[in-house]
Amino acid sequence: MTTPYQEFLPWVFPRLLGVVYLIAFGSLLVQVLGLFGANGILPISVYLTEYKQAFGRKAYRLCPTVFWLNSSDRALVGACVAGVLLSIALMVGVTPVPLLLLLWLLYLSYVSVGQEFLSYQWDTLLLEVGFMTIFLPLADPAPPLAVLAYRFLLFRFMFSSGAVKLLSGDPTWRGLTAMTYHYQTQPLPNRIAWYAHNLPLWFQKLSTLATLVLELIVPFLALTPNPPRLWGFALLFAFQLLILATGSYGFFNILTLVMLVPLLDDQFIGRYIDPPSGILDPTREMTVNIIFGIFLGLNICQLVALFYRPHWLRRMFFHLSPWMISNNYGLFAVMTTDRLEFEIEGSDDVEHWRGYDFHFKPGEPNRAPAQAAPHQPRLDWQMWFAALSPRKIEGWMGNMIVRLLEGSPTVLGLFRNNPFPEQPPKYLRLVVWRYRFTTSQERKETGNWWDRTLVARYRPITFKEENEEER
Incomplete structure (x- = not known):
């Protein structure tokens, strides 16, 4: 045959x-x-x-x-x-x-x-x-x-x-x-x-x-x-x-x-x-x-x-x-209708804050969304999943925060920038934003790809402190 x-x-x-x-x-x-x-x-x-x-x-x-x-x-x-x-x-x-x-x-x-x-x-x-x-x-x-x-x-x-x-x-x-x-x-x-x-x-x-x-x-x-x-x-x-x-x-x-x-x-x-x-x-x-x-x-x-x-x-x-030789599949079974994003900020005095930028995850509204594929920046991806439940801080996120407070070079290498090149910050905090794409008219007027509004700020974190939301 x-x-x-x-x-x-x-x-x-x-x-x-x-x-x-x-x-x-x-x-x-x-x-x-x-x-x-x-x-x-x-x-x-x-x-x-x-x-x-x-x-x-x-x-x-x-x-x-x-x-x-x-x-x-x-x-x-x-x-x-x-x-x-x-x-x-x-x-x-x-x-x-x-x-x-x-x-x-x-x-x-x-x-x-x-x-x-x-x-x-x-x-x-x-x-x-x-x-x-x-x-x-x-x-x-x-x-x-x-x-x-x-x-x-x-x-x-x-x-x-x-x-x-x-x-x-x-x-x-x-x-x-x-x-x-x-x-x-x-x-x-x-x-x-x-x-x-x-x-x-x-x-x-x-x-x-x-x-x-x-x-x-x-x-x-x-x-x-x-x-x-x-x-x-x-x-x-x-x-x-x-x-x-x-x-x-x-x-x-x-x-x-x-x-x-x-x-x-x-x-x-x-x-x-x-x-x-x-x-x-x-x-x-x-x-x-x-x-x-x-x-x-x-x-x-x-x-x-x-x-x-x-x-x-x-x-x-x-x-x-x-x-893993026989697996079940099914993508986007439930469509996400709202886009929340975590921003990570560091400070030495709890007054002046500097942000850690990601390579591909949305950040500043005027930064154009970039093509990552076929590369998969897995931290950027996982931050999206974390933001689906912003009140629940995943264990890996706690580990990431500790590494940033330690100034781990390998973890910092996952970010687009290091806002504290001299020494790690004393404090970190998470900020939650709601993002949406701008309209054609909004982009024409502002040059922004995204519009974002503040949802919440978490209390500053230092070593041995647990995260707590502050509105």
């Missing part, structure tokens, strides 16, 4: 996944010590010590990571550098199976201990796709079941993202007003998002409807023959480009674009590249079919669990969860 692109998929897909791994490890490399180093916000060494005390010998099974062996700053940086080098080797076609295994183990090692900063859906999606792809080069050409497993994963990922929007009961999705909020309340908007936000209401409602169609209906085309499948590829490809153009979601959109590749076939790809032919051994074919049959079964179970989750299914996914 022959299927489209059997020859091409094992050859090109691992190389494209190498690009995603390169972005993921490269982005993490420049912030790993500030986030997870000995003087970082959430030191991995401390986390593993506490985890071992809590779970004993089970800790190694529940938290699979190479950093049990060594969690020093040198090891954290070295693993990122290794990830970058292995990704480049994978991109040029060096022995893909061991490289894919090592890359998956390294990224799993970070995600397992990354806590809030490595808990995004595209982190687990990369691990799921990465684990599947370890076995793809074993099949050359790729058998039909392997192709179907990739297509079904894409279908489930996209369909789940649409289903959760309706299952949540969120009125903005059901009322087709979600996109009137999205561009200005998403974690890290860019300049194009400002223009998109100021488009007419009819366009926002139409784009909300289009989003639901693209996530709930178009994914079914991934499971059809050509030409409908190619139409699905084109529509979903354009959808991801639009998301990438109006916001910064790390490597998420690039990974999704790579996941679209199995929708193509040899006839289409053959116009541009000529992959080497392979002869599939019957024993290998049977082995690969069994492996990808299991992947397909897990994906079907995850789709069922979106609507019905019996005890045996919950238990199965619980045991698989430490390895």
Whole structure:
């Protein structure tokens, strides 16, 4: 039996996944010590010590990571550098199976201990796709079941993202007003998002409807023959480009674009590249079919669990969860309709305050929103989540404040500026602002991209003091 692109998929897909791994490890490399180093916000060494005390010998099974062996700053940086080098080797076609295994183990090692900063859906999606792809080069050409497993994963990922929007009961999705909020309340908007936000209401409602169609209906085309499948590829490809153009979601959109590749076939790809032919051994074919049959079964179970989750299914996914090889997905189930932002200020006398600026998070109203993707500034992202519940100061935020009071160089490296270059401030405080995009007229008059109003100031913090709000 022959299927489209059997020859091409094992050859090109691992190389494209190498690009995603390169972005993921490269982005993490420049912030790993500030986030997870000995003087970082959430030191991995401390986390593993506490985890071992809590779970004993089970800790190694529940938290699979190479950093049990060594969690020093040198090891954290070295693993990122290794990830970058292995990704480049994978991109040029060096022995893909061991490289894919090592890359998956390294990224799993970070995600397992990354806590809030490595808990995004595209982190687990990369691990799921990465684990599947370890076995793809074993099949050359790729058998039909392997192709179907990739297509079904894409279908489930996209369909789940649409289903959760309706299952949540969120009125903005059901009322087709979600996109009137999205561009200005998403974690890290860019300049194009400002223009998109100021488009007419009819366009926002139409784009909300289009989003639901693209996530709930178009994914079914991934499971059809050509030409409908190619139409699905084109529509979903354009959808991801639009998301990438109006916001910064790390490597998420690039990974999704790579996941679209199995929708193509040899006839289409053959116009541009000529992959080497392979002869599939019957024993290998049977082995690969069994492996990808299991992947397909897990994906079907995850789709069922979106609507019905019996005890045996919950238990199965619980045991698989430490390895992140089968995960649930669903982005923006409930649309954020208000944008609150934390500002961090320091002072030596509690009278004169200077602010810590972030690289990409909104700050001064006249500063244009910047494009961060494919890089993901994880502190900037996490500050957005923290501001969703401004009365609850997360534990990692307390750690960050302590590091700033200590003047930790690695944590300061996560910020755009250091307003206290001589010595750390004696006091810090959090200020909460409500942000909205300016209108076209307001920007013409003021030059500002944002309008902000003060919501609250917290009492100044020094060492050993707990945070308390002051209005």
